[in-house]
Amino acid sequence: MEVDKGKGEAEETRKVAEADRDTVTLKSSDGKLFEVSKEAAARLSTVLAGMIAGGSIDDNGTDLKQIGSEALENVVDYCNKHANSIPSAALISSSISFNTAPFKEPEEWERKFVDRLSHDALFDLVEAANFLGMERLLDVTCHKISEMMKGKSPDQIREVFNIKNDYTKEELEEIRQELAWAFYDD
Amino acid sequence: MPSSSAHRHHKKLRPSAPATRDWTTLPRDVLLTVFLKLEPREILRGADHVCEAWRHVTLREPVLWRHIDMGRADLSQCCAAMRRGAGQCESFAACWDSNASLRFLVKGAPSLKSLHLCDANTSFAALQVPPEA
Numbered sequence: 001m002e003v004d005k006g007k008g009e010a011e012e013t014r015k016v017a018e019a020d021r022d023t024v025t026l027k028s029s030d031g032k033l034f035e036v037s038k039e040a041a042a043r044l045s046t047v048l049a050g051m052i053a054g055g056s057i058d059d060n061g062t063d064l065k066q067i068g069s070e071a072l073e074n075v076v077d078y079c080n081k082h083a084n085s086i087p088s089a090a091l092i093s094s095s096i097s098f099n100t101a102p103f104k105e106p107e108e109w110e111r112k113f114v115d116r117l118s119h120d121a122l123f124d125l126v127e128a129a130n131f132l133g134m135e136r137l138l139d140v141t142c143h144k145i146s147e148m149m150k151g152k153s154p155d156q157i158r159e160v161f162n163i164k165n166d167y168t169k170e171e172l173e174e175i176r177q178e179l180a181w182a183f184y185d186d
Numbered sequence: 187m188p189s190s191s192a193h194r195h196h197k198k199l200r201p202s203a204p205a206t207r208d209w210t211t212l213p214r215d216v217l218l219t220v221f222l223k224l225e226p227r228e229i230l231r232g233a234d235h236v237c238e239a240w241r242h243v244t245l246r247e248p249v250l251w252r253h254i255d256m257g258r259a260d261l262s263q264c265c266a267a268m269r270r271g272a273g274q275c276e277s278f279a280a281c282w283d284s285n286a287s288l289r290f291l292v293k294g295a296p297s298l299k300s301l302h303l304c305d306a307n308t309s310f311a312a313l314q315v316p317p318e319a
Contacts, residue, residue: 123207130216138219146223154235161209166237175235178266 024052026076027061028069040079046133066131071124078113078137106140114144119161210239217243218250226254226267248272255302256280261290268294276300 023035042049051057064072106114117125122141129137149157158165167175212220217240221229234244244250251271256264258281268275268290277300278291291298 120207123209123212126212126216130213138216142216142219143223145220149220149224149233150228152232154232157232157236161236163209163237166210167235172235175241 021059024048024057025059025061026072027058027063028067028072029065030069032069032072033061034069034072034076036076036079044079044134044136046135048132064132067128068124070121071128074117074121074125075128075132075134075137078134104139106143110140111144114141210237212239214243218247221247221250225257226251227256227259227263230259230263230267245270248274251275253277254279265290265294271295273297277302279303 022038024038024041026034026036028034038052042052051062056062067075114122114125122144126138126141126145128134129141148160152160155165157163221233221243224233229244229250233240235241248271251267252274254264254267254271254275254277256267256279264278264280268278271294273294273296275295276297278295278298279300279302281304288303291301
């Protein structure tokens with residue numbers, strides 16, 4: 001790759017070309033390239049919006065070292081296919097905070113979008129959405145995760161997420177005590 | 187490949203491997219977003235006891251306990267939820283059969299704006315707020 005070679009004219013030409021394009025190229029941790037609508041990326045991801053505005057988008061593929069190709073494909077898919085119906089990430093995050101966030105239920109296509117994912121893919125996608133500041137995608141993936149916990153006991157939840165019980169018997173007893181204890185704690 | 191990504195290598199790039207992700211390592215903000223979509227009583231019954239990392243979030247985020255609907259959960263659970271709210275609880279609803287004191291509401295939820303209780307046996311006298319000091 002010609003990473004440091006094109007610092008001169010070629011670099012300038014490339015930057016101009018990049019500014020004119022209506023897509024940006026993103027590169028996953030394992031080196032795969034994905035094209036995403038620039039407008040959608042900027043609208044749905046605060047991080048990509050910042051990179052686009054700051055000119056740190058690379059025509060050869062902007063490195064996203066935190067995100068594997070499967071997750072990035074899902075991110076790009078989400079942006080490209082469904083961008084039109086989703087409000088701007090910047091708009092959402094500036095107007096609400098966690099506790100007051102009026103969560104809009106996932107739409108039908110959003111449900112389907114996350115329902116088809118394996119647990120691993122869901123995990124990677126929620127991390128990617130978080131990393132890229134994609135408020136709505138984060139909300140939709142977190143909604144899916146919360147549904148996987150609903151109505152389940154701690155043991156059942158551990159089973160769903162393949163989590164080892166890291167509590168000792170003593171600690172579990174302590175947790176139980178907390179609830180009993182609360183009764184007298186006024 | 188830069189060395190900074192080396193530590194992540196074990197859990198990436200394996201699309202067809204069996205479940206390998208460690209859900210206890212989800213970022214705190216993500217867990218908080220997930221838990222905010224659960225009823226407080228749901229958290230107490232499940233996620234809270236799953237592992238240390240998750241419990242760390244449920245114990246330290248009063249925002250999770252602002253709007254509490256405990257359903258028929260017992261008083262000890264109501265108190266636990268209230269205490270985690272660290273005085274920030276704004277609405278509380280519950281239904282229980284005891285004749286127990288509701289003093290914990292007065293002391294534990296100074297910002298309470300909405301209260302919904304449904305049980306004829308409940309001691310509403312206990313709700314009398316003491317005169318301002």
